[in-house]
Amino acid sequence: MPRxxxxxxxxxxxxxxxxxxxxxVSLATASRVLHGSGGRRVAEAxxxxxxAAASELRYVAHAPAQSLARSRSTVVGVLVHxxxxxxxxxxxxxxMDVAREYDLMVLVANTFRDxxxxxxxxARLRAQRARAVLLAGSxxxxxxxxxxxxxxxxxxxxxxxxxxxxxxxxxxxxxxxGGGRLIAEHLVGLGHREIGVITGPAGLATVAQRLAGFTxxxxxxxxxxxxxxxxxxxxxxxxxxxxxxELTAVFALNDLMAAGALAALRELxxxxxxxxSVAGFDDLPVAxxxxxxxxxxxxxxxxxxxxxxxxxxxxxxGGRLVPAPAELVVRDxxxxxxTLH
Amino acid sequence: MPRxxxxxxxxxxxxxxxxxxxxxVSLATASRVLHGSGGRRVAEAxxxxxxAAASELRYVAHAPAQSLARSRSTVVGVLVHxxxxxxxxxxxxxxMDVAREYDLMVLVANTFRDxxxxxxxxARLRAQRARAVLLAGSxxxxxxxxxxxxxxxxxxxxxxxxxxxxxxxxxxxxxxxGGGRLIAEHLVGLGHREIGVITGPAGLATVAQRLAGFTxxxxxxxxxxxxxxxxxxxxxxxxxxxxxxELTAVFALNDLMAAGALAALRELxxxxxxxxSVAGFDDLPVAxxxxxxxxxxxxxxxxxxxxxxxxxxxxxxGGRLVPAPAELVVRDxxxxxxTLH
Numbered sequence: 299m300p301r302x303x304x305x306x307x308x309x310x311x312x313x314x315x316x317x318x319x320x321x322x323v324s325l326a327t328a329s330r331v332l333h334g335s336g337g338r339r340v341a342e343a344x345x346x347x348x349x350a351a352a353s354e355l356r357y358v359a360h361a362p363a364q365s366l367a368r369s370r371s372t373v374v375g376v377l378v379h380x381x382x383x384x385x386x387x388x389x390x391x392x393x394m395d396v397a398r399e400y401d402l403m404v405l406v407a408n409t410f411r412d413x414x415x416x417x418x419x420x421a422r423l424r425a426q427r428a429r430a431v432l433l434a435g436s437x438x439x440x441x442x443x444x445x446x447x448x449x450x451x452x453x454x455x456x457x458x459x460x461x462x463x464x465x466x467x468x469x470x471x472x473x474x475x476g477g478g479r480l481i482a483e484h485l486v487g488l489g490h491r492e493i494g495v496i497t498g499p500a501g502l503a504t505v506a507q508r509l510a511g512f513t514x515x516x517x518x519x520x521x522x523x524x525x526x527x528x529x530x531x532x533x534x535x536x537x538x539x540x541x542x543x544e545l546t547a548v549f550a551l552n553d554l555m556a557a558g559a560l561a562a563l564r565e566l567x568x569x570x571x572x573x574x575s576v577a578g579f580d581d582l583p584v585a586x587x588x589x590x591x592x593x594x595x596x597x598x599x600x601x602x603x604x605x606x607x608x609x610x611x612x613x614x615x616g617g618r619l620v621p622a623p624a625e626l627v628v629r630d631x632x633x634x635x636x637t638l639h
Numbered sequence: 640m641p642r643x644x645x646x647x648x649x650x651x652x653x654x655x656x657x658x659x660x661x662x663x664v665s666l667a668t669a670s671r672v673l674h675g676s677g678g679r680r681v682a683e684a685x686x687x688x689x690x691a692a693a694s695e696l697r698y699v700a701h702a703p704a705q706s707l708a709r710s711r712s713t714v715v716g717v718l719v720h721x722x723x724x725x726x727x728x729x730x731x732x733x734x735m736d737v738a739r740e741y742d743l744m745v746l747v748a749n750t751f752r753d754x755x756x757x758x759x760x761x762a763r764l765r766a767q768r769a770r771a772v773l774l775a776g777s778x779x780x781x782x783x784x785x786x787x788x789x790x791x792x793x794x795x796x797x798x799x800x801x802x803x804x805x806x807x808x809x810x811x812x813x814x815x816x817g818g819g820r821l822i823a824e825h826l827v828g829l830g831h832r833e834i835g836v837i838t839g840p841a842g843l844a845t846v847a848q849r850l851a852g853f854t855x856x857x858x859x860x861x862x863x864x865x866x867x868x869x870x871x872x873x874x875x876x877x878x879x880x881x882x883x884x885e886l887t888a889v890f891a892l893n894d895l896m897a898a899g900a901l902a903a904l905r906e907l908x909x910x911x912x913x914x915x916s917v918a919g920f921d922d923l924p925v926a927x928x929x930x931x932x933x934x935x936x937x938x939x940x941x942x943x944x945x946x947x948x949x950x951x952x953x954x955x956x957g958g959r960l961v962p963a964p965a966e967l968v969v970r971d972x973x974x975x976x977x978t979l980h
Contacts, residue, residue: 373763381722381747382732382941391723394749403763405746406722408735422714422744426767528924557928583869587898589930600723 314452321351328352329452372402374610375423379411379435383526384582385552385599389434389460392603400611402429411499413438420446423455430456430610434603436504437463456616458609460602461503468609470602470620474504477595477624478511481549481577484593484626486515489635490547490575494520494538496531496559498551508551508579520545524555531555535562539574546574546635553578553585556592560631571633581627590630597624655793662692669693670793673807713743715951716764720752720776724867725923726893726940730775730801733944741952743770752840754779761787764796771797771951775944777845778804797957799950801943802844809950811943811961815845818936818965819852822890822918825934825967827856830976831888831916835861835879837872837900839892849892849920861886865896872896876903880915887915887976894919894926897933901972912974922968931971938965 318328323344330340331348340348374397378386390406397404405428409416416435423431431450437443437459447457447467458468485493493516498505500523513519522538524530531550535558539545548563550556556578560570568574570590578585581596602622609618659669664685671681672689681689715738719727731747738745746769750757757776764772772791778784778800788798788808799809826834834857839846841864854860863879865871872891876899880886889904891897897919901911909915911931919926922937943963950959 375746380732381735382725382728384723384725384728387723387725387728391721391749394722394751398751403748403760405716405748407744407746408732410735410739419744528928561928584925584928587869587902587925587929589928 317348317352317355320355321347323348325452329448371427371429373423373426373428374402374404374607375419375428375431376404376406377409377416377419377431377433377435378406379409380526381406381408383554384584385526385554385580386434388582388599389603389606392600393432393434393607394603395600396604396607396611402611409435411435411502413443417443417446420450424450424453427453428455430458432603432606432610433457433459433463433467434606436461436502438501438503451616456610458606458616460606466617468606468616468618468620470606470609470622472597472602472622473624474507475511475514477579477597477626478508478513479515480511480595480624480626481579481593482512482515484628484632485547485549485575485577488547488575488632491635492520492542492545493547493549494522494542494545496522496524496534496538496548496550496555498524498526498555505551512549519549526552526554528554528558528561531558532562533558535559536566539563539566539568547577547632548574549577549579551579553580553582553592553594556594556631557584557588560588560590560592570631573636575632575635577632585627585629588631593629593632594627595624596627598622658689658693658696661696662688664689666793670789712768712770714764714767714769715743715745715948716760716769716772717745717747718750718757718760718772718774718776719747720750721867722747722749724895725925726867726895726921727775729923729940730944730947733941734773734775734948735944736941737945737948737952743952750776752776752843754784758784758787761791765791765794768794769796771799773944773947773951774798774800774804774808775947777802777843779842779844792957797951799947799957801947807958809947809957809959809961811947811950811963813938813943813963814965815848816852816855818920818938818967819849819854820856821852821936821965821967822920822934823853823856825969825973826888826890826916826918829888829916829973832976833861833883833886834888834890835863835883835886837863837865837875837879837889837891837896839865839867839896846892853890860890867893867895869895869899869902872899873903874899876900877907880904880907880909888918888973889915890918890920892920894921894923894933894935897935897972898925898929901929901931901933911972914977916973916976918973926968927970929972934970934973935968936965937968939963 318325328348331345376390376393394404407419450457460470520542522534524534548559550559559576563570570576578592578594581594585592585594659666669689672686717731735745748760791798801811861883863875865875889900891900900917904911919933919935922935926933926935
């Protein structure tokens, strides 16, 4: 395995190409090992040669990306599932505020929860030499996304994500699991035993995490799937209460669906919280204006978007994980379990 | 003035360059006359030569843009003031739905109501050879924007706007003025004479038009400026009622501010609508979930975004004006004027 001190760039930072040369492997293989990108597996012996060379040369992941970044465009991409959903609108706005401080332009793309479209946008932003991309939509469970991310990073751009999207990416991780737990503990503490859950689109990591947190406290709740909208929540509540009139509480996995749940319970003549308690998730601005005001989990969405954008732009080495806490906000839509049942 | 039939392109469509050549003027001058772009004025004699040549050659505005467009990228830009404002999020989502039908990518840019930033984005989307741009944010009163728009169109891209932005652009024009009138007539019909208005950011055409419609019926209302947010509306209502306790109705120029007005009136212990009526504008989804449910003006925001995107993509000649009606939606937040005063 050829290795000389002259593989060290005069300017200081060691490049991925230098590591690949030192290890006697292709650039793609070195990237697969060091950036944790997906696709074909790398044989263990080969992987060890790469990590040994990287360590020998004191290679810092993303350093080449950083040096390249200086010659890139002033555009930063933000990929969201649905910009009409206030959850994503708030995250995007927080990210945009920070980008503006750095005098960068933000281009937001809507992926309609379509993993294929998400990859397309990422490839296109790479072709446009976008300086950085923020993956702000929840990942899809089991979705192989790492290859596109690695290609973007190798081309010199930075990538960060909100919620886990793969190894090696700067990530702000909202505590979706902990938030689900908080609601479950709150409802159980109020004496609720018969609880229905209105979940969001199957396959989204956010949905799986919120639900896992909840079911870690309350096993086997009644479940209905809905899309993440007010109308989805309204229809699901009618379905849930129609099938299970004994429920004393409904947990909607986001505030929009909780607003629909409150509307449905009004239509059913079931007073909240006297007969049925309702809880949401996100603490959107609308939560305080609902009647009754909504008990929910607060995520600091604009702050999450802002922190993720800072990770993209601060020129520090990547791979960081920044947790964003979830906080229970108790308002008027939850109360003691009704003893009528 | 040289003019021969050979200036006609063999393929059919007459180009702007051919008109300019026939009229003996520069391309920029021809564009200024025929695309209505701003900047320097064109002497009347020169302008007449250009229009005569265009008529002689049967020049169709935007035809060269259309032929060029075929070689452009599959990116469409949408410029909004603030994507965190559900008004713009709904418009953008409607536009995105249509773009997806055409298999185009949409990049949304936030201009923070900064005319300079708006022009920057437009120039940048031109440099990236974006296929089309939708100016979805309200224009600024008196803002000279036409030159950037003309440059984009001349480079082969299409431009459309929501609300008037200048001559020669395809425009969807929501009836902001008519909506303001509808609210004024509704409140006057309920016997209100002392009406306060919470207006949005000064200088925005949307604000000016809504207010003009209102004051065409109710002269000299009490005015307070606020930004277009719930908190802005809340603070403005406290200010308004503090200075003018005799008011029996408050018209907030958008629903977010109306939500804040309802919160402020709750804090002040002034029942709605028994003591004070409240009306908003936009009919955001939140309007039905407020307590009391909000009387407002409905604009079909997603439909407006969708129609504007169709104008951009349908390959018809530009310069069209599509009105989008405003509709009064009476709910529970307005009632007969209190006779206590």
